[in-house]
Each structure stands twice: as C-alpha cells, then as structure tokens.
Amino acid sequence: VYSQHGAWCYYAVQMPLAEKDLIARIRRMAKSRPSGGVRLTIGDDCAVLRVKAGHELLVTTDFTLEGTHFRGGWHSAESVGHRCLCRGLSDIAAMGGEPLAAFLSLALPSDLPQSWVDGFLKGFLALAKRHKVALAGGDVAEARNGVAADVVLTGIVPTGNAITRSGARAGDVIYATGALGGSAAILRRMFAGESITANSKAERKHFFPEPCLAVGRYLRERKLATAMIDISDGLSTDLAHICEESSVGAVVNQFLLPVARGASLNDALHGGEDYELLFTAKKSARVPVEIAGVPVTEIGWVTKEKRVMITDVASKPRKLETKGWEHFTK
Amino acid sequence: VYSQHGAWCYYAVQMPLAEKDLIARIRRMAKSRPSGGVRLTIGDDCAVLRVKAGHELLVTTDFTLEGTHFRGGWHSAESVGHRCLCRGLSDIAAMGGEPLAAFLSLALPSDLPQSWVDGFLKGFLALAKRHKVALAGGDVAEARNGVAADVVLTGIVPTGNAITRSGARAGDVIYATGALGGSAAILRRMFAGESITANSKAERKHFFPEPCLAVGRYLRERKLATAMIDISDGLSTDLAHICEESSVGAVVNQFLLPVARGASLNDALHGGEDYELLFTAKKSARVPVEIAGVPVTEIGWVTKEKRVMITDVASKPRKLETKGWEHFTK
Numbered sequence: 001v002y003s004q005h006g007a008w009c010y011y012a013v014q015m016p017l018a019e020k021d022l023i024a025r026i027r028r029m030a031k032s033r034p035s036g037g038v039r040l041t042i043g044d045d046c047a048v049l050r051v052k053a054g055h056e057l058l059v060t061t062d063f064t065l066e067g068t069h070f071r072g073g074w075h076s077a078e079s080v081g082h083r084c085l086c087r088g089l090s091d092i093a094a095m096g097g098e099p100l101a102a103f104l105s106l107a108l109p110s111d112l113p114q115s116w117v118d119g120f121l122k123g124f125l126a127l128a129k130r131h132k133v134a135l136a137g138g139d140v141a142e143a144r145n146g147v148a149a150d151v152v153l154t155g156i157v158p159t160g161n162a163i164t165r166s167g168a169r170a171g172d173v174i175y176a177t178g179a180l181g182g183s184a185a186i187l188r189r190m191f192a193g194e195s196i197t198a199n200s201k202a203e204r205k206h207f208f209p210e211p212c213l214a215v216g217r218y219l220r221e222r223k224l225a226t227a228m229i230d231i232s233d234g235l236s237t238d239l240a241h242i243c244e245e246s247s248v249g250a251v252v253n254q255f256l257l258p259v260a261r262g263a264s265l266n267d268a269l270h271g272g273e274d275y276e277l278l279f280t281a282k283k284s285a286r287v288p289v290e291i292a293g294v295p296v297t298e299i300g301w302v303t304k305e306k307r308v309m310i311t312d313v314a315s316k317p318r319k320l321e322t323k324g325w326e327h328f329t330k
Numbered sequence: 331v332y333s334q335h336g337a338w339c340y341y342a343v344q345m346p347l348a349e350k351d352l353i354a355r356i357r358r359m360a361k362s363r364p365s366g367g368v369r370l371t372i373g374d375d376c377a378v379l380r381v382k383a384g385h386e387l388l389v390t391t392d393f394t395l396e397g398t399h400f401r402g403g404w405h406s407a408e409s410v411g412h413r414c415l416c417r418g419l420s421d422i423a424a425m426g427g428e429p430l431a432a433f434l435s436l437a438l439p440s441d442l443p444q445s446w447v448d449g450f451l452k453g454f455l456a457l458a459k460r461h462k463v464a465l466a467g468g469d470v471a472e473a474r475n476g477v478a479a480d481v482v483l484t485g486i487v488p489t490g491n492a493i494t495r496s497g498a499r500a501g502d503v504i505y506a507t508g509a510l511g512g513s514a515a516i517l518r519r520m521f522a523g524e525s526i527t528a529n530s531k532a533e534r535k536h537f538f539p540e541p542c543l544a545v546g547r548y549l550r551e552r553k554l555a556t557a558m559i560d561i562s563d564g565l566s567t568d569l570a571h572i573c574e575e576s577s578v579g580a581v582v583n584q585f586l587l588p589v590a591r592g593a594s595l596n597d598a599l600h601g602g603e604d605y606e607l608l609f610t611a612k613k614s615a616r617v618p619v620e621i622a623g624v625p626v627t628e629i630g631w632v633t634k635e636k637r638v639m640i641t642d643v644a645s646k647p648r649k650l651e652t653k654g655w656e657h658f659t660k
Contacts, residue, residue, distance in 0.1 A: 045421040045422075046492070050387070057378070057380070058377070059377045059482070060377070060467065061467065061469050066474075092376060095375055105392075105480045107395055139393045148437065153376075230375060
C-alpha cells in the first residue's frame with residue numbers, strides 16, 4: 001500500500017515523479033485523512049476500515065489497461081480516471097450498496113508526462129468526491145508498456161440485503177435503467193475514424209458515465225429487485241450472467257428496449273460500458289417508471305427454460321446470442 | 331469482479347482460455363465457496379465479506395509486473411504466483427492482522443501458454459491454502475505486453491489494535507525478524523548471469539518467501555510492538571518509513587544486523603523482498619529472541635533527532651542512505 005513520505009516540492013515536471021513524490025502528490029490531491037469508516041488511510045502497510053454494525057462489506061476490483069480498455073488518442077486522461085472509478089462504483093450500485101473507500105494501483109510508463117497522471121487523478125478524484133468515496137490506498141509501479149490501473153472499491157450493505165445475481169425466478173419481470181447502447185455507438189464512431197470529445201450528453205455517456213448508485217440503493221431499501229447486475233459487458237452477456245446464476249432463462253422484447261439516441265439495436269443488445277442497471281422484480285412489485293431521475297423500463301420476463309431469447313412479437317422468439325465484450329476471444 | 335459461468339470443458343490448451351472459461355477454471359481451482367467471513371465469493375458484481383464483531387478491516391493492494399517485479403526467464407510461474415500473494419500477506423502481518431480474503435486481478439498476453447497461468451495459480455493457491463485465505467474475486471483482462479497482476483488482501487484485526495508505522499518513540503529498541511539480504515543476494519547472482527532455481531533454503535527465500543503472519547500476530551496479541559512495517563523495499567527505506575510516520579530518527583548498529591548467509595552488508599541494508607518484519611518496542615518490553623520459530627534480533631534504537639544513522643561502534647555514526655527499491659528513479 002502507498003507509504004507516506006516527507007515534503008514534496010515538484011511541480012509541472014515532465015516525467016512521472018519518483019515513487020515517493022508521486023505517492024505524496026496522490027495523497028495531497030486525495031486530501032486523504034481518516035474519517036467515517038476509514039480509520040487509517042494512505043501511509044501504512046494497510047488501510048484500516050471500520051464496517052458499521054449490522055452491515056457487510058462489498059469488494060470489487062477492475063482492471064483498466066491502455067489499448068484494451070482505453071486508447072491514449074481517444075480518451076483524455078480525465079476520462080480514463082473517471083471511467084476507472086466508475087466501473088467499481090457501478091458494481092457497488094449493482095449490489096444495492098453504499099461505496100466506502102477506493103484503492104488505486106497504478107502502473108505508469110516512465111516516459112508518461114506527469115500532466116497525464118495529474119489529469120487522470122483529477123478525473124478519478126472528482127467522481128470520488130461526488131460519491132463521497134475516500135481514496136484510502138493503492139500501489140504505484142513502473143510499467144514497461146502502457147498504463148495499467150487496477151481499482152478496488154469497497155462498500156457496505158445491511159447484512160443479508162445485498163442484491164445478488166442469483167435471485168431471479170420464472171415469472172419475474174426484467175427491467176433496465178436509462179438508455180442502452182450509447183457508449184458503444186460512440187466507440188463505433190471512433191473506430192470508424194471520427195474524433196470525438198465529451199461535449200454533448202450522449203458523448204459524456206461514453207467518456208464520463210455515471211454509476212447508478214441512487215437507483216441501486218432505492219431498489220435495495222424497498223426490496224424491489226430479486227436479482228441485479230450492472231450492464232458493463234453488454235445486455236446480452238450480462239442478462240446471461242443473471243440467468244446462469246439464477247438457473248433460469250429470459251425473453252427480451254426488442255420493441256421495449258430503451259435504445260439510446262444514435263445507437264443501433266445491436267449497440268443496445270451487445271454494447272458494453274453503459275453502466276446502467278439490469279434487474280428483475282416480482283410481477284407484483286410496484287417498480288416506478290423513474291427512480292432518482294433515471295428512467296426504468298420493463299424489457300422482458302424471466303422463464304423456466306434456461307435459454308435467453310429475444311422476441312419481436314410478430315415472429316417466434318429466437319435465441320439472443322451473447323455477443324458482449326469478452327477477453328481472449330478472437 | 332469475476333462472474334461465474336456454466337460448465338467448462340477445456341484442458342491442457344495452449345492459449346489462455348476465453349475469459350469465461352478462465353474464470354470458471356480459477357473458480358474451480360480456488361474451490362471458492364462461502365465460508366467464515368466470506369459470504370459471497372466469485373460469481374457476482376462484488377464479493378460480500380463479514381467482519382467479526384469488535385474487529386476492523388485491513389486492506390492492502392500490490393502490483394506485480396513482468397519486467398519490473400519478475401522476469402519470465404528467472405522466475406517460474408509458481409514462484410510468481412507465490413510472490414504476488416506473499417506481498418499482500420506480509421502487509422497484513424505488518425499490521426498484526428489475520429488474513430481474510432484475497433482478490434486477484436490478472437492481465438495476460440493472449441500468446442501466453444495456459445500452462446503458465448495454471449502454474450501461477452498453483453503457486454498462488456498453495457500459499458493461500460496454507461494461510462487459510464479465500465480467493466474471493468478479481469478480474470481478468472487481456473494485456474498487450476507482459477503479465478500484470480494486482481493482488482488485494484483483506485484481513486481483520488481487533489478494533490484499535492492494528493500496529494501502525496507511527497507509534498515509535500525515542501528510546502524504543504529496533505528489532506528485525508529472520509535474516510536480511512538473502513533475497514537480494516539471489517537477485518544479484520541472477521543479474522550476474524547465474525541461473526538459479528529454488529532448491530536450497532536460501533534460494534527459496536527469494537522464490538518462495540514466507541510472510542511472518544505468526545510473528546505479527548504474537549506481537550499484536552501481547553502488545554509488544556510500538557510500530558511495525560514489513561521489509562519489502564529494503565531495511566534502509568522501510569526504517570525511514572517508520573521514522574517519517576513516527577517523527578523520530580534511528581540508529582542501526584551494523585554489527586548487530588542479522589545478515590543472511592551469502593548476502594553482503596549492502597544486501598542486508600538495502601535489499602528488498604525479504605518480507606521480514608521490522609518493529610520497535612519499548613526498552614522495558616520483554617521481546618523473545620525467537621517467535622514462532624523465527625529469530626528476532628535487536629538491531630538499534632530510536633532517537634529524537636529525525637535522522638536515520640548507522641554505527642559501526644568504532645567510528646562516529648554516519649547517515650544511513652535510503653537506497654532500497656523505488657520506482658521511477660534512474
């Protein structure tokens with residue numbers, strides 16, 4: 001874990017700072033100090049966290065790698081920092097949890113400008129601040145090739161109340177928050193050679209997505225969801241995860257899908273990085289059409305047959321291929 | 331976090347498995363299932379951990395990168411897996427904690443043989459089993475260049491009893507466990523072109539170091555240590571960390587240093603990766619000369635003057651330069 005060091009005196013330097021100065025800088029930018037559940041932060045062998053009585057701890061980790069999860073020419077440093085943290089916050093949201101503390105492990109090439117590192121931290125810490133998440137530790141190392149960041153998010157949830165992937169039952173209704181495919185549509189345009197920056201709301205959806213923490217919390221507090229996952233790899237893949245863990249199947253009605261503006265049906269079905277929530281609820285549950293300002297849309301139903309299908313109502317339901325993002329596949 | 335998938339059926343393949351099969355394989359090898367403090371393990375958006383009443387949670391993260399922390403030609407896959415986990419366990423030991431659950435984020439080049447991945451997991455899981463640590467989650471991703479592993483260790487410690495770096499006071503005695511410099515001596519020989527495998531006890535010290543969990547626990551239970559750190563970057567650097575966090579200085583008596591067989595004084599002072607413990611205790615404390623089978627040696631004392639010095643008794647104490655491992659320094 002980060003260790004604290006003495007005074008630092010670098011500024012606007014070109015190269016990444018020496019390890020101890022970089023850590024001191026992170027510590028200063030993070031305004032890291034014990035408060036709430038964080039009893040001991042950056043500066044020791046471990047961070048010390050206190051979990052509120054009657055609560056359990058949530059832990060999730062997500063790797064972000066240059067070339068795989070972002071490209072230097074496409075994503076600003078601020079966007080990369082933001083997206084790194086968003087992935088973990090979205091996992092906490094998908095359990096109905098409250099974020100507690102984040103840990104950032106950062107491997108940097110030695111020829112990376114310090115301004116990139118500062119931009120990354122700016123994006124990361126701005127999102128952390130908005131959700132009151134402390135940066136409580138991490139690690140820094142020299143990377144031979146490309147930036148690698150591993151972000152650990154811890155959170156809390158009342159004991160026994162975490163919303164898992166395994167509680168969906170036949171007859172439940174399937175819901176998705178927000179609109180789907182928007183992030184993939186932007187990515188598709190960049191692959192086609194277009195240069196895009198985060199100006200419009202649609203573009204911010206890709207570069208600065210917002211984790212649905214308030215929605216997750218609402219569903220957990222009112223015990224509305226029987227199962228939940230965040231849509232990070234794509235609807236088809238993430239719905240398959242719920243079905244596998246719950247030993248059920250599903251039918252998606254393609255006419256009900258909330259396709260994002262500028263996105264295709266394909267983007268909405270298989271595009272990743274939307275960070276919306278996908279959940280199931282009993283038919284009798286009263287699920288609002290909007291939660292915390294986010295639209296909630298019924299998109300299908302859970303079946304006993306362990307297959308994930310899609311229907312256009314007019315023809316027979318057909319198999320919904322899981323074509324979301326998966327590593328190590330050609 | 332890892333997601334669970336259906337059955338897997340691959341074996342002895344050449345390439346890393348597709349993501350879902352790799353995760354299924356990790357899950358199977360880890361024999362991951364809820365038990366003790368781990369309520370929900372690999373297979374959901376987050377793992378769910380329960381912290382025993384009256385305890386706090388410890389969290390530490392450590393990056394291990396090919397080329398920086400290990401070399402494919404020098405370290406076997408088993409050794410890399412073992413060392414990855416040892417780093418985190420050693421941090422838990424340095425707080426006087428008990429390990430709870432580990433999280434493994436693994437980025438792998440797509441041309442890496444699956445046998446390497448299996449060897450890595452074998453080394454990782456054998457050490458985990460010995461210390462009853464559950465592998466409760468993580469992430470896998472495709473790396474463009476070289477293996478990257480980030481290991482998160484969680485542990486518990488009775489509330490308020492974690493041994494930090496900041497409790498050393500002038501007049502305290504400084505102790506080190508085991509022998510120092512042994513790991514660096516092996517590394518020095520490999521840099522000189524020697525091919526070394528983990529046959530002797532001295533060689534195992536580099537390739538399969540043992541975290542001092544029992545010593546850390548003993549010191550915490552008896553409240554013997556005022557401050558503690560593990561020696562991962564080298565004695566000179568790690569002692570400086572204690573001094574900075576405690577706002578004190580130190581004098582090391584070089585004739586008292588427990589130099590490992592085959593190691594030089596320089597190796598013992600500045601060599602990293604010994605994973606021994608360095609701690610301070612009140613002069614009046616009765617510190618045994620051996621704890622849990624590990625020798626404990628008095629090596630110096632804490633001073634009011636905020637300088638880290640070394641003495642050979644005959645001449646005047648001189649400044650002990652911090653020359654342990656630091657990233658991004660030339």
